[in-house]
Amino acid sequence: xxxxxxxxxxxxxxxxxxxxxxxxxxxxxxxxxxxxxxxxxxxxxxxxxxxxxxxxxxxxxxxxxxxxxxxxxxxxxxxxxxxxxxxxxxxxxxxxxxxxxxxxxxxxxxxxxxxxxxxxxxxxxxxxxxxxxxxxxxxxxxxxxxxxxxxxxxxxxxxxxxxxxxxxxxxxxxxxxxxxxxxxxxxxxxxxxxxxxxxxxxxxxxxxxxxxxxxxxxxxxxxxxxxxxxxxxxxxxxxxxxxxxxxxxxxxxxxxxxxxxxxxxxxxxxxxxxxxxxxxxxxxxxxxxxxxxxxxxxxxx
Amino acid sequence: xxxxxxxxxxxxxxxxxxxxxxxxxxxxxxxxxxxxxxxxxxxxxxxxxxxxxxxxxxxxxxxxxxxxxxxxxxxxxxxxxxxxxxxxxxxxxxxxxxxxxxxxxxxxxxxxxxxxxxxxxxxxxxxxxxxxxxxxxxxxxxxxxxxxxxxxxxxxxxxxxxxxxxxxxxxxxxxxxxxxxxxxxxxxxxxxxxxxxxxxxxxxxxxxxxxxxxxxxxxxxxxxx
Numbered sequence: 001x002x003x004x005x006x007x008x009x010x011x012x013x014x015x016x017x018x019x020x021x022x023x024x025x026x027x028x029x030x031x032x033x034x035x036x037x038x039x040x041x042x043x044x045x046x047x048x049x050x051x052x053x054x055x056x057x058x059x060x061x062x063x064x065x066x067x068x069x070x071x072x073x074x075x076x077x078x079x080x081x082x083x084x085x086x087x088x089x090x091x092x093x094x095x096x097x098x099x100x101x102x103x104x105x106x107x108x109x110x111x112x113x114x115x116x117x118x119x120x121x122x123x124x125x126x127x128x129x130x131x132x133x134x135x136x137x138x139x140x141x142x143x144x145x146x147x148x149x150x151x152x153x154x155x156x157x158x159x160x161x162x163x164x165x166x167x168x169x170x171x172x173x174x175x176x177x178x179x180x181x182x183x184x185x186x187x188x189x190x191x192x193x194x195x196x197x198x199x200x201x202x203x204x205x206x207x208x209x210x211x212x213x214x215x216x217x218x219x220x221x222x223x224x225x226x227x228x229x230x231x232x233x234x235x236x237x238x239x240x241x242x243x244x245x246x247x248x249x250x251x252x253x254x255x256x257x258x259x260x261x262x263x264x265x266x267x268x269x270x271x272x273x274x275x276x277x278x279x280x281x282x283x284x285x286x287x288x289x290x291x292x293x294x295x296x297x298x299x300x301x
Numbered sequence: 302x303x304x305x306x307x308x309x310x311x312x313x314x315x316x317x318x319x320x321x322x323x324x325x326x327x328x329x330x331x332x333x334x335x336x337x338x339x340x341x342x343x344x345x346x347x348x349x350x351x352x353x354x355x356x357x358x359x360x361x362x363x364x365x366x367x368x369x370x371x372x373x374x375x376x377x378x379x380x381x382x383x384x385x386x387x388x389x390x391x392x393x394x395x396x397x398x399x400x401x402x403x404x405x406x407x408x409x410x411x412x413x414x415x416x417x418x419x420x421x422x423x424x425x426x427x428x429x430x431x432x433x434x435x436x437x438x439x440x441x442x443x444x445x446x447x448x449x450x451x452x453x454x455x456x457x458x459x460x461x462x463x464x465x466x467x468x469x470x471x472x473x474x475x476x477x478x479x480x481x482x483x484x485x486x487x488x489x490x491x492x493x494x495x496x497x498x499x500x501x502x503x504x505x506x507x508x509x510x511x512x513x514x515x516x517x518x519x520x521x522x523x524x525x526x
Contacts, residue, residue: 010394192392192403198350200379201407301313301353 004212011188014181015217018284021181022221025174026280030229030272032163034261037268039156041250041261046152051120052129052144055113060138062114068136069116075132077125082117086110113140171279175287182210182291193295203296210292214284222280226273233264302328303349303459303489308358310344310513318344320513321358326506328458331485333500334493335524336510342493345510346461349491350382351375362459380408383452387464389444391436391451397423398432401450408455422450426480442473449480453488460484462492466499474499500524 008015056065065083072078084092089112097103118133120126126144133142186193196206240262244250250262259268303326310319319341326332334342347353348360351367359368362382367375383404391400398419405415423429426446436444445465452460462481466474478499481490494500500507500523507522508515517525 191390195390195392196403196407198352198379198384199404199407200376200382202376203373205407 003209004216007209007213008217011185014185015213017181018178018214018217019221021174021177022218022280022284023225025170025283026222026225026276027228028170029167029279030225030276032167033272033275034229036156036159036163037252037259037261038250039152039159040252043152043156044252045247045250051126052118052133052142053115054118054133054136054142055115055140057138057140058110058113060114064138065114065116068133072116072118072129072132075129077121077129079119079121081119084115084117086112086114089113089115171283174283175290178214178284178287179291182214182288185210186292186295190295197296203292206296207289207292210288211285214288215281218280218282218284219277222273222277225280226276229272230269302326302361302364303491304359304361305345305348306359306361308348308355308360310341310348310353311356317513319348319355322510322513322515323358324508324515324518326489326491328489329486331481331490331503331505332492333503333505333507333522334491334510335495335500335507336516339512340510341513342510343463344513346384346463346491346493349459349461350384351378380404380455381457382459382461383454383457385445385448385452385460385462385465387467389441389448389468391444391447393436396433396435397428397439397447400436400447401432401454404451404457405455410455418454419450422453425453425483426450440473441468442470442476445469445473445477446480449477453484458487459489460491462490462494464494465492466494466496471498478503497524 054068062085069081069083072081086109090107090109093107093112094104118129120129130142130144133139193206244262247262249260251258251260259265259271261268305322305324308319308322309317311317318339322341322345334345336342344353348355349362351362351370351372355368359366361367362378365378367378392403395403401419401422402415405418410418419432420429423432426449428443428446428450431439431443436447439447445468449460449462449465452462460481465481466477469477474496481492482503484490504521504523507517507519507524509517509519509522509525519525
């Protein structure tokens with residue numbers, strides 16, 4: 001540790017350049033990762049809402065409505081169908097307007113229509129389900145959130161593509177910057193390296209101090225970025241909460257493991273820190289390895 | 302033991318640095334390599350160090366045929382060879398102690414062992430009171446002593462010195478040679494030199510090279526070209 005700090009102190013500008021490049025890259029990366037996770041969480045939330053609803057006219061009997069439900073279930077495209085009878089709708093209405101007696105007085109179960117709330121297996125099935133529902137005899141109205149889901153799907157896809165492209169660009173440019181800086185550092189120690197090789201030092205031994213230093217800087221910058229990110233989330237919390245009012249939780253499904261993105265869970269926060277540190281330390285180590293490889297691949301002539 | 306058997310070395314442009322050279326140097330022998338510039342002295346040292354491949358013939362060091370071994374396969378061998386250069390190659394950003402300890406760090410010895418061994422070697426070369434000094438604070442003779450101390454540290458029983466006194470005045474040259482004399486019974490010492498006085502005075506084995514050929518091999522010889 002003492003040697004590592006001495007090396008940083010002896011080349012402060014190079015060390016700062018490594019630190020700041022990593023800081024910028026990791027900061028942009030964590031923002032991208034979080035936005036992407038957040039959007040996926042939002043998409044999951046919207047998909048979990050009733051995606052298509054059909055409201056029936058008053059004269060349609062429950063038996064007919066349940067027949068429509070059976071038809072939908074047998075189509076193979078529907079995940080679940082929930083029947084909301086007139087009474088259920090009235091109970092729900094009462095619950096929603098319990099603080100407004102005037103509204104409660106004006107409405108009776110007869111006025112409210114019975115409905116079916118349909119959840120499709122895939123968002124792409126929604127238009128087909130909606131057109132089928134439009135042909136149902138006795139339908140009053142068909143509502144479906146195709147536009148919302150479509151927009152969110154295309155937004156998520158766009159953010160994903162942009163994120164991957166931007167992330168790759170950031171990684172490659174950071175690796176090149178770090179390699180160039182490490183080249184400088186290696187060039188400064190060229191005599192020492194030559195001497196060490198003559199005295200029997202292995203490439204791994206010569207590379208170790210460079211690797212240790214870059215990995216340390218990778219760790220410090222990822223930790224700094226993480227603390228910055230937590231600070232931003234802490235200050236943005238009230239604004240986000242008011243924007244997301246009514247949405248209790250958002251989560252992403254990562255290989256069957258559900259992580260709560262909003263409000264940020266401990267597991268997600270810890271996972272994010274590990275991912276960030278892994279990238280920070282990984283990029284630093286990789287670029288140092290590549291930069292030193294050229295100088296250490298000595299061949300007898 | 303170091304053995305050269307019919308060793309030739311051609312450089313890429315075709316000029317012969319060594320032609321069919323054969324000799325054996327026993328353990329703890331003191332040998333001078335003499336010859337004009339380009340005679341092949343440095344090539345012999347580089348072949349022993351495993352820095353060069355021989356074009357033909359075999360080079361055996363410590364019972365290992367190193368003729369065809371890759372650079373990275375010779376790290377263990379190099380840990381037992383100390384090298385002293387004409388231009389000292391002392392690291393400017395390290396003090397005397399750190400310079401001398403470099404080889405011991407490579408051998409991954411404990412800090413205590415490194416401290417003990419560096420102190421021992423520094424007292425051998427007469428620099429025990431200068432271990433905190435940086436190279437800019439030392440004279441040329443002292444710098445060469447640092448280089449010798451570095452070459453001696455850590456069980457390095459073969460010492461290769463390429464013109465070790467080339468940059469030194471006569472008095473300092475003799476001081477340096479006294480150090481080599483002190484250690485000659487424990488190590489194999491091979492010194493490439495142009496210094497006639499030293500070779501003639503020390504009466505050690507002399508290998509005379511001319512245009513890559515071994516011209517003479519004299520026990521207790523003098524400087525002859």
